[in-house]
Amino acid sequence: MEEIINLLSGRLVTAKEIDQTDEFMASLKIPGLQIFPAIEKSGSRLTCLRCGNRTNFHQNICQCDLIECLYCLQCLNFGKLRTCDKLYHLEETATAHYWKRNQSYLAWSGTLSEQQAQASEEICQSYQTGGQRLVWAVTGAGKTEMVFEAVNQALMAGGKVALATPRIDVANELAPRFKAAFPEVTIQLLHGQSEESYSGAAFTIGSTHQLIRFKAAFDLLIIDEIDAFPYDGDPMLYFASVRAVKESGAQVLLTATPSPSHEKQIKEGKMPVSILPARYHRHRLPVPVHRWVGDWQSLIQAGKVPIVFKRLLSQLLKRRRRVLIFMPHIDRMLTFVKLCQQAFADYRFESVSSKDPDRISKVQNMRDGHYDFLFSTTILERGVTFANIDVIVLGSEDQTFTTAALVQISGRVGRKPKWPSGDVYFLHYGKTKASNAAIRQIKTMNEQARKRGLIDD
Known part of the structure; x- marks a missing residue:
């Protein structure tokens, strides 16, 4: 009983989700147990009580006694929820749990800025x-x-x-x-x-x-x-x-x-x-630079590496910089990688995407310095840190590159105190509101940080 109470406290679940049946749940005498219809009907309005959906339902083939049994399409990935299903909830206790104590739990010994x-x-x-x-x-x-x-x-x-x-x-x-x-x-x-x-x-x-x-x-x-x-x-x-x-x-x-x-x-x-507005190491955020690359997609289709890209990447590599290159679409990226295998035959590089089963090992190889540059879709726009790198966004005009994505991508550069700077390039076939807004936001944060005395450069 105690285990079931733990599984129901502060939760909203079906009996199946806690490995029980509705018949068994009905037999329990748990004080305060609330039972809701999975899909609530008020007049002609339907509401899924699990996800809040009020519009996306579909007729369900069911053996229940209801004249019309529907299921929710919006939260279908969490398991089919039907009109005849029930949801169970037990109010989370208002009293403190057993882990309450006066002594701190925090063992972190670092110092905040x-x-x-x-x-x-x-x-x-x-x-x-x-x-x-x-x-x-x-x-x-x-x-x-x-x-x-x-x-x-x-x-x-x-x-x-x-x-x-x-x-x-x-x-x-x-x-x-x-x-x-x-x-x-x-x-x-x-x-x-x-x-x-x-x-x-x-x-x-x-x-x-x-x-x-x-x-x-x-x-x-x-x-x-x-x-x-x-x-x-x-x-x-x-x-x-x-x-x-x-x-x-x-x-x-x-x-x-x-x-x-x-x-x-x-x-x-x-x-x-x-x-x-500032990083903990007190250095400014790298500000991206727009560079016109032309119709890069047509060039790739024609089997050519855009000259602006080729010159820029070559310059960075000659300066012994490692580079993270973002592209908007997997298929175009894979085609371009093959072209670069000829144009940059003397360098070590790979590509990663959400469909790449070796993504984790390739990212680690980049961290360990085994690649000179790495192609990626937006899968690496956040959540990964590489030391001492520059970034190129090829095709920054693509709608895949939202303001949020471009700010995050730019944020891959200069994260380590030992290497707090680097370059970010938006190679474009037309500037966009998103790319302009990303640059504007980064500049604004640097200005705020400078005014508050939070950066040293």
Whole structure:
């Protein structure tokens, strides 16, 4: 019984998702257990109570007694949810959990910079008062370390904490960092590829998709990279992230590129914000440079390497720079890589994409200095760090390269204190609003950092 209570507390799940049946659940006498129809009907309006969908339903072939049984199309990836299904929820206890204590859980021995310390204090204040806070921090500002103290305070108070991110690889990278910072805390890693299942742990790290199974569960929810796909622009994931927090809880949103709606809320004073315009190593952000490359796609189709690209890459390589080259589409990238094998036969290089089964090993080879340059789609726009590199974006006019993507791509350069600078080139067949906005945003952050005395160059 205790195990089932743990699986239901602060969650919204079907019986099948906790390896039970509706018949068994009906036989339980758990005080406070709430049972909801999976798809609620009010007049002619339907609402999926798991994901909030009100429009996308499909007729279900079912053996139930209902005249019309439908299923939700919006959250189908989480398992078919039908009109005849039930969702179970047990309110997360209002009292502190067994891990409440007066002694700090935080074992991290690092030191925060001045701006990190200020942001950390503001995040802690938001945890104490509840509500939302946006942390707008440039790439390389050290966002992870800034949330440590708020996580610590929530755990010491016996509360539940979650950190969600749109990308599984980022969750995998963050989990060991938090486990090292909080070695005495049970931390679960939940996403579609992890082998763990939820057990009511004090601290949950996972993909934003996992939030769809929670309701009023967390005292502190941190969402990293809110500008990243698939969280950005997905109303289902936004709905789930709001519902997952307790009414008295706090939600901390981390981003390097706020959405226009968030920027509007900031200007109107409706969104508390912590702005960190500088990297922790006190050097300015590299500012991208536009360079005309012409109709590069037609040149590649004709079996030619664009001369502007060839000259630029050759110059960088002669300066013994390693280069990360971003292209918008996999098929065009693979074609271009073959052309470059002839044009740059004396150099070592590879390509990676979301479809590349050897992506992880190739990225590590780049880190270890085994390649002179590496081609990539936007799969490497965030979540990876290479020392001492320059960046070329070939085809920056492509709609794949949003402002957020270009800011993140530019942020791959100069992240290490030993190599705090580097060059970023947008090779284009026409400047775009997105590329202009990315450059403008980076310049603005540098100006703010300089005014606040946060950078030395």
